[in-house]
Amino acid sequence: MTTDLATPMLLGCDFSSSPSRRKPIVLALGQRVATRVQLRGLETFDTLDGFARRLAQPRAWVGGFDLPFGLPRALVQALGWPLQWHACMQHYRRLTRAQIRDQFAAFCDARPVGGKFAHRATDAPAGSSPSMKWVNPPVAYMLHAGVPLLLDAGVHLPGLHPGDPQRVALEAYPGLLAREILARRSYKSDDRAKQTPDRLIARKDLVHALEMGQTRLGLRLKLSHAQRDALVDDASGDRLDAVLCLLQAAWAQQRHAAGDALYGLPQGLDGLEGWIVTA
Structure with a gap:
């Protein structure tokens, strides 16, 4: 080859x-x-x-x-966090893991059995865990640790945030x-x-x-x-x-x-939640 x-x-x-x-x-x-x-x-x-x-x-x-690149829109709205992706991630990175756990747990406690977690639109086709889960697996902490690294590196996140077009990161x-x-x-x-x-x-x-x-x-x-x-x-x-x-x-x-600027992500993806590639 x-x-x-x-x-x-x-x-x-x-x-x-x-x-x-x-x-x-x-x-x-x-x-x-x-x-x-x-x-x-x-x-x-x-x-x-x-x-x-x-x-x-x-x-x-x-x-x-x-790792997840975004949080469920329903969760972000309920918590009163910024609804623009970059602003939301900047807010999220400033929180401690304990603050994340406490706020997400309070959100779940207020919801009915069987619907405790909020989901992103990509979760159903991908079969993925809610990105707000803090245990088994702790993907909320993976987002908290990983997305700031990508932002600080200045990479391009299609559908979410513009950056260096030579370094392209996809969920x-x-x-x-x-x-x-x-x-x-x-x-x-x-x-x-x-x-x-x-x-x-x-x-x-x-x-x-x-x-x-x-x-x-x-x-x-x-x-x-x-x-x-x-x-x-x-x-x-x-x-x-x-x-x-x-x-x-x-x-x-x-x-x-082949000419797809979004690297195979759906044209109508939610720019706050993000999408899992190939889902």
Whole structure:
């Protein structure tokens, strides 16, 4: 596979709001030629500062990031926060995690059973958790930690906020692509006791399907033997999740190359809530 240096690098990010050596942020790097996506490497970051420095580097890229880029409009309206995305995010970043938890919990407590959380329009087609959840998974804290890094790096957020057109960040969700292949089979766990042979087999099946191009994205993943082993052997699924985000970024890049300024995001997306790419 030849490399076109004029083609922007692709990034796929499995994000952590509290990265550590044990649970780092994982960044998959790749490049697309036609419908083939070559995995170039994997990088890890055990601090938010280190990841921020990586985002600020001048190399052109299109990236898919596994963290929410916006909050539900119903939540923002109920709390009386700014209804313009950038102003809302600037308000949000100034809050502590404790303040976020308390305000979101009070919002939920005032709502009926079965409808405690507010949802974004993208949640239903993507099958994603509400971006206001602060536990299991704590995606509200991921937004709180991650979006300010993207803003400070000056990247372009299609449909939300203009920035450097050479560095384009999109909200991705690996579970969306994984479910297309595995349905409800689980392929990962951070709990060693749950890192079972069935989950290992699921990771093998998932990687094989990606290499064969057996998804609606119409892209084939190109791996070396060592890369394939690394993805399959990572029982946490973090490396594989980064690669799933990489493929979603590749699909978006392909849409943009065909003339879509929004990188495949819907034309009528809510500019406060954002949208998960490929949903």
